Amino acid sequence: MFEPVYCEKEVHELGGPGIFFLGDAQDILHSLLDEYKGRVQLIYLDPPFEKEIYRLNSTKSIQLSSLNPCNHTKDSNLSLMHGILTGCHALLKPTGSIYLHANYKQAAYMRLFLDEVFGAANFMNEIIWTYRSGGRSTKHYSRKHDNILFYRKSGNCYFNIEEVGIPRGANSRNHLRKNIDQTGKVFYSLKTGGKTYRYYEDSLIYPSDVWTDIEYLHQNDPERSGFSSQKPEALLKRILTASTREGDIVADLYSGSGTTAAVASKLGRFFLVCDSSPFGLYALRKRQHQAYNIPNLFDEAHPLEFRYPPNKPIFALNASVKKSDGFLTLELDNYKAEGKACELVYCALGSMRQNTFFPEVFLDSPALPASLKMPLKLNTQPILQTMDIRGIQGFWSLKMDSL
Numbered sequence: 001m002f003e004p005v006y007c008e009k010e011v012h013e014l015g016g017p018g019i020f021f022l023g024d025a026q027d028i029l030h031s032l033l034d035e036y037k038g039r040v041q042l043i044y045l046d047p048p049f050e051k052e053i054y055r056l057n058s059t060k061s062i063q064l065s066s067l068n069p070c071n072h073t074k075d076s077n078l079s080l081m082h083g084i085l086t087g088c089h090a091l092l093k094p095t096g097s098i099y100l101h102a103n104y105k106q107a108a109y110m111r112l113f114l115d116e117v118f119g120a121a122n123f124m125n126e127i128i129w130t131y132r133s134g135g136r137s138t139k140h141y142s143r144k145h146d147n148i149l150f151y152r153k154s155g156n157c158y159f160n161i162e163e164v165g166i167p168r169g170a171n172s173r174n175h176l177r178k179n180i181d182q183t184g185k186v187f188y189s190l191k192t193g194g195k196t197y198r199y200y201e202d203s204l205i206y207p208s209d210v211w212t213d214i215e216y217l218h219q220n221d222p223e224r225s226g227f228s229s230q231k232p233e234a235l236l237k238r239i240l241t242a243s244t245r246e247g248d249i250v251a252d253l254y255s256g257s258g259t260t261a262a263v264a265s266k267l268g269r270f271f272l273v274c275d276s277s278p279f280g281l282y283a284l285r286k287r288q289h290q291a292y293n294i295p296n297l298f299d300e301a302h303p304l305e306f307r308y309p310p311n312k313p314i315f316a317l318n319a320s321v322k323k324s325d326g327f328l329t330l331e332l333d334n335y336k337a338e339g340k341a342c343e344l345v346y347c348a349l350g351s352m353r354q355n356t357f358f359p360e361v362f363l364d365s366p367a368l369p370a371s372l373k374m375p376l377k378l379n380t381q382p383i384l385q386t387m388d389i390r391g392i393q394g395f396w397s398l399k400m401d402s403l
Contacts, residue, residue: 002396009356015288015304018271022308025253028274029087040091041248046101053228085117095158100149107147124150131216165204225283227257236263258284278391329373346387
């Protein structure tokens with residue numbers, strides 16, 4: 001009844017606009033350069049310099065192993081990042097910029113590489129993001145900040161700090177006198193050096209290079225999508241808002257929890273993201289499903305596309321299928337990998353055209369037995385997609401003549 005099939009793409013009607021690539025950053029870069037060289041406005045990189053843990057649910061965590069920099073020796077890690085930064089430079093538009101997120105161990109090395117690839121004259125800021133999460137050390141000063149290195153590609157860089165300014169407001173301020181001008185607007189004034197400076201309540205205060213107002217995500221934060229190193233949406237929102245405009249292309253070669261894609265889609269930017277772990281794909285898909293679970297007929301469609309190397313399932317299914325009143329219902333009773341029962345994390349039912357899968361119904365973290373139901377369409381071959389707890393995906397064609 002079920003025959004394994006190859007699939008290279010997966011397209012959802014909602015959740016974009018953007019594309020996720022499953023693969024290592026250095027490999028995906030070659031594909032991106034073929035199509036997007038000189039077209040990307042912003043690149044955000046948050047390489048997994050430490051071991052990454054993916055929290056599938058409240059009781060199960062998975063240590064991700066891949067060819068990311070954290071799994072290389074120090075020398076190969078640095079060589080890998082130098083090549084990736086070179087590719088990033090080629091991807092960017094002349095008006096583009098890059099933000100590289102680093103920890104205290106790697107920030108100095110990354111600064112030197114960025115100086116070499118982008119040019120020291122194109123250094124914009126070393127942003128210090130401070131937070132209060134975690135414990136306190138007694139052996140050294142507690143490490144409570146990350147470094148975000150901000151470089152432009154050229155002197156023609158787009159950067160609009162007014163987009164991320166906040167109104168000064170009516171709070172009282174030391175050394176400033178409250179006044180009202182001739183039009184009735186409230187302002188605060190300060191006289192120094194023979195000059196008087198006015199600050200209106202509706203004038204904007206701009207962020208400095210020390211960000212203290214964005215909190216680190218706690219473990220039970222609603223934004224959490226499972227990755228241990230997940231960054232808050234507020235952090236990426238500030239970066240994307242200041243350095244991109246609606247319709248621009250944003251790239252992230254270490255997608256992980258999917259924060260860059262999630263923020264880009266909310267702000268109307270097109271995203272190109274990749275991750276070497278299938279759980280990066282799963283986390284982003286689930287996150288975007290939850291964000292866009294109610295289609296709006298008045299909104300434009302923003303497809304979410306996944307691309308991955310074609311693979312053939314190596315496991316077995318036990319399921320029953322029936323047709324009734326124009327619908328096909330699949331009851332998935334059992335899933336085995338190498339002869340043993342294995343936990344499913346995702347399944348979907350849909351159709352396939354030219355090696356591209358179009359899901360119509362899906363289940364995240366399904367408990368078996370699980371049921372999937374979709375309308376039957378003429379000349380359409382139903383396809384079942386599965387992903388197990390090991391991150392292995394499979395696509396299955398249902399033989400309708402056996403029903």
